[in-house]
Amino acid sequence: MIIKPFKEASDGEPTPRRGLLRLLTCGSVDDGKSTLIGRLLVDSKSIFQDQLSAAERDSVRYGTNEEEVDLALLLDGLEAEREQGITIDVAYRFFAARNRSFIVADTPGHEQYTRNMATGASTADLAIILVDARKGLLTQTKRHSFICSLLGIRDVVLAVNKMDLVGYSRETFDLIVEAYGKFAQPLEFGSVIAIPISGRFGANVVSPSPLTPWYEGPSLLDHLEHVDVSAEANAQPFRLPVQLVSRPHSDFRGYSGTVATGSVARGDDVVVAKSGRQTVVSKIVTFDGEREEAAAGDSITLVLGDEIDIARGDVLVDPQDRPAVADQFACKLIWMDDDPMLPGRSYLLKCGTQKIPARITTLKHQIDINTLDQRAARTLRLNEIGICNISTSASLVFDPYAHNRRTGSFILIDRSTNATAGAGMILFPLRRATNIHHHDHLIGKTQHATLKQQKPTILWFTGLSGSGKSTIANQLEKILHDFGYHTFLLDGDNIRHGLNRDLGFTDADRVENIRRVGEVAKLMLDAGLIVICCFISPFRAERDSLRELVGPDELVEIFVDTPIEDCIQRDPKGLYAAALAGKIKNFTGVDSPYEPPERPDIHIRKSEDVTEAASRIAAWLLPRIKSA
Template sequence: MSTKLNISEFLDQDEKKDLLRLLTAGSVDDGKSTLIGRLLFDSKKLYEDQLDALERDSKRVGNAGENIDYALLLDGLKAEREQGITIDVAYRYFSTNKRKFIIADTPGHEQYTRNMITGGSTANLAIILVDARTGVITQTRRHSYLVSLLGIKHVVLAVNKMDLVDYSQEVFDKIVADYKTFAAPLGIPDIHCIPLSALNGDNVVEKSENMPWYEGTSLLDYLENIQLESDQNFEDFRYPVQYVLRPNLDFRGFCGKVASGVVRKGDEVMALPSGKKSRVKGIHTYEGEIDMAFAPQSVTITLEDEIDVSRGEMLVHPNNQPRVERDFEAMLVWMDENTMDPAQQFFIKHTTNLSRVRIDQIKYKVDVNTMEQSDADKLALNEIGRVTFTSNKPLFFDPYLQNKSCGSFILIDPVTNNTCAVGMIIDKVSGNSKQVAITEADRLIMREGKSLIAHKERESRLEQKAATLWIASNDREATNEAAYTLERRLFDYGKTAIVLPAQKATEHVARMCNLLNEQGFIVICTTEAISEKDADEMKNVIGENRFTWVAVNEACAHADFAIQTGNIMSGVEAIANTL
């Protein structure tokens, strides 16, 4: 009697399976891609056309002699196949009767650190491959450090190529001991070690008869049965609001994804940053209303009271709140090909919140090969550092190791819109921690009467370019009107401008303007009418790029701008638009 496949039942069962996200990491030629390819092949998760293509490619570009080169299932780029290495992150999806899997095959080279960070950002488990012939090497240490940095709690140390050391238990035990000694300070809570041969399939899907001394399970069996429930954060309810839904006058809901924790109908919730409280009236999904929601469900929450909540704000339980801070410290992975400019401001994307942020201090950078810390004033591509930040508005966060969803962020270049870096928040920064350490060299500089704060730092803090707008006219009332109209307009644009009234254009006045410019301010200086010679003298003191000559009710062909009494506003707008 044949059993017909019920598609609906199959899809329903598949949807209810747990999902395990894992990454593989290892040195060049340790066999990462081969291992995953063998896992897919032996678990019979390949279609016939994939098998045919694999056999053809193995003969044409394979590196396994007459055998099938399983790595070709993942090394998809032409450059990867030519070099026999992994460059980009390759994702593979497959499912067994017990669990669904998403595998990220990440490159092992140091220059592709950002690729590994990307691939591991959502992983629950990491498989770190070690060649049985070489044991724990520099790349093993680097990958383990990155895994700990990403907060991945489960690590499988896969000692590969056991066939090349005659399946020796002594070799395996030594590698395990060396690795656990090294990994102890990293704080990885769960390390499981498996000896295997990816090429021959030993201990990949089925237990190997070549290693009777190994009493553990095969790799697939371990992956199918590892418990992940304890990894999820069901304690800290965090609901970043993504969108306010108001289809009609009778419904107002807050759409978003539960980042962590659990929320139920009737729960008291607090909106951040306002601190206003209400109770959950309803929890809505596409299928209908539900009584409870948990991470990572996307829902719409309605409240009993009409409180003001907008995109970027957060709903939490009043007795369990995140940090609400502008100053915080994080481990930062620089991902842009352009080297960091610490004086530049960036956009920070944290949950649904978008804000501007500045870098206060780089405490140190980490050598990912040795884990040694060293001083740094900037970070380059693939470099990692401990950095303190100040955002323009408060962020609602938890430490990354406590809550990944609310403890991670990205930095965006406001000019190019490129993702510059990813960060894992350590915690808030206390007032004392924000203070930059003063060195003996700094003290010598200060004793000479010089500031430690660079001009670019001041401009970055004020978000403007310093300039002197020299408004000159013998009509004092018109000069004042133009100056204070310009001050008002610049203030409305978010600029910080200072009006400096003066009688005559003197070197002393010019030096005052220059001093204020050095502090990052825009100076609006008013004097009586000046000549071209006067303007050149002022420009020499202030700087040609900072000096703008504005004539009011004066016929002067050499002025940068000429304003008439009856048309001051349009003239002011033209000047303001240049700053």
């Protein structure tokens, strides 16, 4: 652990006022984060009297400090927070001291709200990691420290709180500092300042306390006022993610966005990262008029010297220091969804203004948050952290996170719920496939389809095991064959005897099963065939992603809607009996979920027999696949 000594201004000179500092408090639940920030606000006289009076009144109802004012109530604004005495959401507060202004994010300590802590850390320059002096380092202390490191925070204050409850013991403080130093060494923080404090009574919070004569370092506020974290954003190369193409009239075309890092001036050369096209900045326009230059954080519109193709999601960059442009990369990933991460599933990846489909191709390992050791894993669950490889459907513009926090971070969005599923930090691009290119065929899908005189289509049957999918599909293929159409039937059981024999029935394996089958079905579609696919395919996300793999009208989803009670009664292969007896695990409908289609193209209900269902599908399909 690196401890940087506190430096007073030399020769009695006044310390120059520093810029805004963004900081967060984190650590385990009940370590006193909200109370500490409340104490900072009160003792630095950054709170209005009416706010303090309100906290005094609320302390009677919600307080946990007997007759004293519960300073945590200045931060905990939600009713549930006040009733339970915990922080749930991220509370942001602004306050100013003599030499600096601050925006502090008070983040929750409960494990289930770790995603909120990561949100607060994503914009912070410094972290105050609290430890209860009675409890020492806890799992959540380590998890929050690791997330701070992942998110690029380099300056840390280890605030050993509640020293009043251990008699301001130097021995207790030293043991905690030593343990944290050993744990944090691999995290590569730039500096860690350890301060013994009592947030409740204000010891070493705003001014040094006589209760800790053995401690010779700064108070917390002294350190926050003097720490230097200013260098990063403006020292980075120029990056402008284009948010909007501004075209108010025919004589003006500009490219609007917020400068992520670096600076730009009129007359500078810039490059469109993806296309490599270079041009010059002819104007910098802002809400207040034209400017000669702009820096990180400025919202601007650039007018360029050349007419080139630029759209939302493109990134304008410094031609002498360009970012990576790749469709595969390695990353550290924090999982934030209640549903586990599944390699192979399609998510939306958002990086700046870029938003494109992406898949986690490999989970290389999970990181044990207590030891920082690597361990094998097939998936990530809520709050777990892993090293992954990700593949995107198109090239992504990025910098490694270690070089640029603002262009090296991303989120993954669940395509069904639109919720944030994970947050990632890019490590480096993967270039192992750059020598592979698409080979153009002289005979393509159109020529194959013309020869067969049919419109290539994928018919995707989904439903529970025993619903009758395969039986109906067989009958349908017979009808189409009799009409002279060229078909091929892919059945789930048959595929698992060959192509997918290495896959089990975990959620991750089911996702990979459908991904592979989708790719095979697409190849057969390119051959001009009518491809009939019979797969339980239990997850809606994978079925939806199949539509993106092919054309918008080339996949027909057919839901064979047989209730599970009927499937259990039929049980043609004895699988339900075995699953209900516990002999088969992860069986769809028993101990693994099935997500029925919301808007299938064809809905087959249990009232229809096999012949009737196949005939109805054929009647719907034949006019659509007949060659023009």
